[in-house]
Amino acid sequence: MDGGTLIGYACLAVGVEGTKIRTCRLKNATGQRVLEITAANLKALERLIDYNAGAGIRLFRISSDIVPFASHPSAAPRWKEEFSGEIERIGRKIRDAGIRVSMHPGQYTVLNSPEERVAENAALDLTYHADFLDALGAGRECRIILHAGGAYGDKRSAMERFVRRAARLPERIQGRIALENDDKSFTAADILEISAQTGFPAVFDNLHHMLNPPRERLDDAAWIQRCAATWGADAGRPKIHYSQAGGKRGAHSGTIDTERFLAYCRSIGETDADIMLEVKDKNVSAVKCMNALKGRVPVRILEEEWARYKYLVLSRSAAAYNDIREFLKEKGPADAAAFYAMIDRARMLPADAGAQKNAAQHVWGYFRDRASRREKERFLAITGGTAVEAAAKRFLLGCAHKYGEPYLLESYYFYLD
Numbered sequence: 001m002d003g004g005t006l007i008g009y010a011c012l013a014v015g016v017e018g019t020k021i022r023t024c025r026l027k028n029a030t031g032q033r034v035l036e037i038t039a040a041n042l043k044a045l046e047r048l049i050d051y052n053a054g055a056g057i058r059l060f061r062i063s064s065d066i067v068p069f070a071s072h073p074s075a076a077p078r079w080k081e082e083f084s085g086e087i088e089r090i091g092r093k094i095r096d097a098g099i100r101v102s103m104h105p106g107q108y109t110v111l112n113s114p115e116e117r118v119a120e121n122a123a124l125d126l127t128y129h130a131d132f133l134d135a136l137g138a139g140r141e142c143r144i145i146l147h148a149g150g151a152y153g154d155k156r157s158a159m160e161r162f163v164r165r166a167a168r169l170p171e172r173i174q175g176r177i178a179l180e181n182d183d184k185s186f187t188a189a190d191i192l193e194i195s196a197q198t199g200f201p202a203v204f205d206n207l208h209h210m211l212n213p214p215r216e217r218l219d220d221a222a223w224i225q226r227c228a229a230t231w232g233a234d235a236g237r238p239k240i241h242y243s244q245a246g247g248k249r250g251a252h253s254g255t256i257d258t259e260r261f262l263a264y265c266r267s268i269g270e271t272d273a274d275i276m277l278e279v280k281d282k283n284v285s286a287v288k289c290m291n292a293l294k295g296r297v298p299v300r301i302l303e304e305e306w307a308r309y310k311y312l313v314l315s316r317s318a319a320a321y322n323d324i325r326e327f328l329k330e331k332g333p334a335d336a337a338a339f340y341a342m343i344d345r346a347r348m349l350p351a352d353a354g355a356q357k358n359a360a361q362h363v364w365g366y367f368r369d370r371a372s373r374r375e376k377e378r379f380l381a382i383t384g385g386t387a388v389e390a391a392a393k394r395f396l397l398g399c400a401h402k403y404g405e406p407y408l409l410e411s412y413y414f415y416l417d
Helices: 031-055 084-097 116-136 155-168 188-198 206-211 220-228 258-268 283-294 299-314 318-327 336-347 353-364 373-383 389-402
Strands: 007-010 059-062 100-103 144-147 177-180 202-205 239-242 274-277
Touching: 007 283, 031 059, 031 084, 031 283, 059 274, 084 116, 100 116, 100 144, 116 144, 116 155, 155 188, 177 188, 188 202, 188 220, 202 206, 202 220, 206 220, 206 239, 220 258, 258 283, 258 336, 274 283, 283 299, 283 336, 299 318, 299 336, 299 353, 318 336, 353 373, 353 389, 373 389
Parallel strands: 007 059, 007 274, 059 100, 144 177, 177 202, 202 239, 239 274
Antiparallel strands: none
16 A cells, blocks of 8 residues: 555544444434534544544544434534534644544435435535534545435436436535445446546445446456546545455454455555545554554554453453463564454454453452452352353443543453454
């Protein structure tokens, strides 16, 4: 990959306190309720930006749910006026940290729907997304990533309808949109055709491409180059979405396998594009992939990562735990890719009740001398059973909160399977 490549993740962070994004049902979305949730979500967003800046993550997708039902006329508050100070402050932090943000409307934002009302609602939703990015003071490299919609039995007409509706949008909204290929209707070739008519840059999604390939069979590198050519000078660097297949069709994997990710990066060559990871463990994989791409890094960086992973690895295998500890004893820069590959392999090991009990005992050591008699009895009851891991994690996480152990609260042991 190009040396300036940014790697990021979407919306939520694993193991970062105070970053939960809240929502509510439309029937409960009174004006006051929406304002309260928006205030809490903006605090969470600011905490996410602070975390990303500290972790060196400079590519981030902001959740569309920051303002619940923002484009719904019966629920949308005057969020721009109510929270202008908070949003301006978050925007300054984003710019100061050099973070490129984006947003991605959900599946119901369908601009090419045959139903005019659905298309009108999509335009309202795109207006909200553009308004939010504008309120942050985000540059034009910060995009609204949009799918073209459905084919509705006539792909050609559906494409023409999208182009026609897109032309009606205000220029400031058009100037924010980037188009992404999807896994059912519109291939990368289709998106490039729409891009040529609208001027919207094209985002290549590798998993969608694998599931819904164009008739013209080219490798990913060629399609990425074609999509990259659609990004004008004012649109910023091209973007691609990268994911690995999960269990069912179209599902994203729990984590990014380091070796497969690096092999993919080698296969697409010196591509001048930023990479948005779409993966369930979010920031965990983003940091992993950032470090792995660097090759050899100061061992202290991997030691900091190991502090978050070690009890998770121990819950899978004491042998894997000891192997990684030995690996980190080497002096000077260490091979980050090798480090993460060892962790990936440990995470893939089958569940082992003995290893789970061992890890729980190590974590319990932080509280053993301070715990109440009832807590001690509870821990003994949990670890004396056969199904240990889920119950032990819930109990020990509660203890970490109660006894104020920030080191443990950042441990991936509690948040990853």
